[in-house]
Amino acid sequence: MKSRVMITAASVVVCLLLILASIAIGTESIDLRAAFDQWRTGATKGNASELNIIVNLRLPRTLLALLAGGGLALAGCAFQALLRNPLATPYTLGIDSFAALGAYMATVFGAGTAMNLAGFSLVQVAAFLFAAFDVLIIYAMATRARRMSPLVLLLAGVTLGLLANSGILFLRYLAKPEQLINMDRWLMGGVDLIGYEPVLTLLIGVTPCAIILLMQASRYDQLGFGEELAAGRGVDVRRLQVTTFLVCSIMTGVIVSKVGPIGFVGLVVPHAVRTITGSRHRVLMPMSMVAGGAFLCLCDIIARKAMTGETPIGIITSIVGAPFFLYLLVRRRFADWDNA
Amino acid sequence: MNPLIEMSGCSFAYEPGKTVLERVSARLAPGELLGIVGPNGCGKSTLLRLLAGVLRPISGHVRIADKEAASLSQLQRARTVGFLPQTVNPIFAMRVLDAVCLGRFPHVGAFGTLSPHDRAVADRCLTETETESLRDRDFLSLSGGERQRVLLASVLAQEPRALLLDEPTSSLDVHHQIEIFALLRDLRSAERGIAVVTHDINLAGRFCDRIVLLGQSARGVVAEGSPVDVLTEPLLSKAYGAQIRVCQHPLTGTPLITVDAPAESKR
Numbered sequence A: 001m002k003s004r005v006m007i008t009a010a011s012v013v014v015c016l017l018l019i020l021a022s023i024a025i026g027t028e029s030i031d032l033r034a035a036f037d038q039w040r041t042g043a044t045k046g047n048a049s050e051l052n053i054i055v056n057l058r059l060p061r062t063l064l065a066l067l068a069g070g071g072l073a074l075a076g077c078a079f080q081a082l083l084r085n086p087l088a089t090p091y092t093l094g095i096d097s098f099a100a101l102g103a104y105m106a107t108v109f110g111a112g113t114a115m116n117l118a119g120f121s122l123v124q125v126a127a128f129l130f131a132a133f134d135v136l137i138i139y140a141m142a143t144r145a146r147r148m149s150p151l152v153l154l155l156a157g158v159t160l161g162l163l164a165n166s167g168i169l170f171l172r173y174l175a176k177p178e179q180l181i182n183m184d185r186w187l188m189g190g191v192d193l194i195g196y197e198p199v200l201t202l203l204i205g206v207t208p209c210a211i212i213l214l215m216q217a218s219r220y221d222q223l224g225f226g227e228e229l230a231a232g233r234g235v236d237v238r239r240l241q242v243t244t245f246l247v248c249s250i251m252t253g254v255i256v257s258k259v260g261p262i263g264f265v266g267l268v269v270p271h272a273v274r275t276i277t278g279s280r281h282r283v284l285m286p287m288s289m290v291a292g293g294a295f296l297c298l299c300d301i302i303a304r305k306a307m308t309g310e311t312p313i314g315i316i317t318s319i320v321g322a323p324f325f326l327y328l329l330v331r332r333r334f335a336d337w338d339n340a
Numbered sequence B: 001m002n003p004l005i006e007m008s009g010c011s012f013a014y015e016p017g018k019t020v021l022e023r024v025s026a027r028l029a030p031g032e033l034l035g036i037v038g039p040n041g042c043g044k045s046t047l048l049r050l051l052a053g054v055l056r057p058i059s060g061h062v063r064i065a066d067k068e069a070a071s072l073s074q075l076q077r078a079r080t081v082g083f084l085p086q087t088v089n090p091i092f093a094m095r096v097l098d099a100v101c102l103g104r105f106p107h108v109g110a111f112g113t114l115s116p117h118d119r120a121v122a123d124r125c126l127t128e129t130e131t132e133s134l135r136d137r138d139f140l141s142l143s144g145g146e147r148q149r150v151l152l153a154s155v156l157a158q159e160p161r162a163l164l165l166d167e168p169t170s171s172l173d174v175h176h177q178i179e180i181f182a183l184l185r186d187l188r189s190a191e192r193g194i195a196v197v198t199h200d201i202n203l204a205g206r207f208c209d210r211i212v213l214l215g216q217s218a219r220g221v222v223a224e225g226s227p228v229d230v231l232t233e234p235l236l237s238k239a240y241g242a243q244i245r246v247c248q249h250p251l252t253g254t255p256l257i258t259v260d261a262p263a264e265s266k267r
């Protein structure tokens, strides 16, 4: 028990260091102390280059990675607990694929429409709506069926995801070459957005959702022993399902529409954190948020440093996340999920 | 003494037109160990879910501690009624003590913060079920019999006055089955009543104070009363739709049930 607290504390420190590093490291490495001195002495714009880079470029980017990574990891935690399945994440439920389909549709059919809805472009609005549509179909299936098992819902999500991917291929076939470049860039995800506007959007979208999900922590614990036992203990299972689907789809929809489909965060991070904190959601969920944010910061550092120019972050999350997940599979074997 | 749970004229169907229980009345009183028996698929689990308040009847009333069940919040209900379903399959590795503490859910706030009192209750429930020695083990590493005891402890941790258990012995060997029933008999007290669904009529006859016998085609209760009154050849044969024989247990004197094998088919 003591050692678990220590390891948890150590992981938090590592995460904080990663977040700091993502501010310092970039195409140009920055002396954090110089920036701090500039801030303290109140240096003028002209001779405060370090501070300028940090405030205008690095900080928003780091905050964006924190919010996106934290939100996706939290949604992964919630879906895994609700559907009692280790593979349940926004990505495997098809949310990302549908968002991408929406973005492609907007690019191909809405080309030239300069729309701006509360800071969202047409592409982003379409991505959000399609993500919500995906969750709506899955949820409608869950409520219509007399008794739909979580596994069936997950398979439905996977199928919808595959369907969306075919739709994307078809749109690519229709698209003009110059549209293809934009589309592909969006599909790879990225937190390389400039300024504080996207940060603010994510903050408004993610914060209330995260608070609502964190408040369900002890109910997710109860679901670990089965829906019926949880119901017997006084958990309103149906309400928990509605809340989780609704809140997770809004949160992921907002995130994906801004930073693109970023896989693996929702899958790898909760499982990795679970090996450290155990499965009590009161600890697991906030820790997953921190670790998810730090993981995306790490991937963003690699994205900036791996090659000359920038590698899209979606590629990095997969390249880092997949081997790590395989390692977890081999080491832990997920024997505890066998009953799911 | 007022009953802990009283169910009157309840009907239930999972699908329209397929009535599982029709105008069934039943009650659970404090201090008794009630056995609910009957053939497979006759609605024993359904009856228990209705008594527990996790299912709502289509018509009829369920009263829990003298209050209409429908008027109670889920948490209020869970503070009076403890329900252990037939299948419980945990997905997370979890320490036994933590699993038992999960039973405190209806008593603790939204954040699940356990007070020293909650921990003391969990400890007491481990003692009551003789599972203190398993305290720090992983729940998933336990044997079937140990799991049932720990689950029992976790439901006891709700401090329910009515304890409803669905086939708690179905996956256990004979020895552990008897141990669980003996434990249940000890756990009933002046305030606490226990209802247990079982398909083992012999065990029910030996340990229970009262029996509710459900029938296959009856869509409800065939007979209800003390074991010797209910576990008779005509009533059991009616409930099971088979020729059932009842003799006396040579050691305990309680009813002992066997079924005639179907006449040998001529091949």
Ligand SMILES: Nc1ncnc2c1ncn2[C@@H]1O[C@H](COP(=O)(O)OP(=O)(O)O)[C@@H](O)[C@H]1O
Pocket: A147, B014, B015, B020, B038, B039, B040, B041, B042, B043, B044, B045, B046, B047
């Ligand atoms: N969740 C459910 N959905 C639909 N039908 C059910 C459900 N649970 C039980 N049934 C049906 O209700 C009837 C009674 O089942 P049950 O109460 O589980 O019987 P028992 O516990 O006596 O074996 C059976 O015909 C069964 O198929």
Ligand SMILES: [Mg+2]
Pocket: B044, B045, B046, B086, B166
């Ligand atoms: Mg049953």
